[in-house]
Amino acid sequence: MTAADTLARTIWGEARGEGKPGMEDVACCIMNRVAKPRWWGSTVEEVCLKPWQFSCWNANDPNLPKLKSVTVADPVFAQAVAIAEKAVAGTLPDRTQGATHYYDRRMPRVPPWAVGKTPCFTEGHHLFFNDIS
Template identity: 55%
Template sequence: MTNAGQISQEVDTIARTIWGEARGEGERGMHAVANVIMNRARVGGWWGNSPVEVCLKPAQFSAWNRNDPNFDLARKVTTQDPQFRLALQIAGRAIAGTLDDITGGATHYFNPNVVLPSWASALTRLTDIGNHRFYV
């Protein structure tokens, strides 16, 4: 884990979520996942009223599901990993309010190569970024 004295819990949790969900998607893909987190926090309610609540909401981000292979990896990753350092930068920008929303307001996404969730047909597809489809 990173040093809690240097990185806020909020930035750390968002970065671990971004890393666990999209580290293979490059900067743009990680940026888009951060947008979804922040959009959900902005909407609030069921998802949670803060970015940390949104990230840790059960069954919402697979990287936090205990049975997901990324669960232990996301908890243990350090700043030695360049993708995690990038995730920390993106998370910091998200918290500072300087991260543009490249998703158009998306609150949902999925990788169609992995799953086709039942909710997808009920929502509006906004954009594809990397291997993820983004919806609202």
């Protein structure tokens, strides 16, 4: 897999129900991590595939087989590919204010890392954070 393909699959797996803006925001969050290498890695592949960071890649995620087999025949995945290519090329504007973390507000509880933190950006069901160390 290339960086753009890995990113596109992560975007599709994490935000395909959030529309183009939501998919772009997830792409930016990932690229912000790449730009700030830490324990999560320093490449698109390392960041996306870091265990337990993006649930779509978790071995127990029921959508993982779909994620691995989706093609551009799926119009939402085709859109994710276009977004990923822009992100990897550095031409995707970042509306997330440098966010490196996000979560879906529909989760049954707030993730421990987000407790007491204020989102810097909100899009659809996702809350984005740029103050997580």
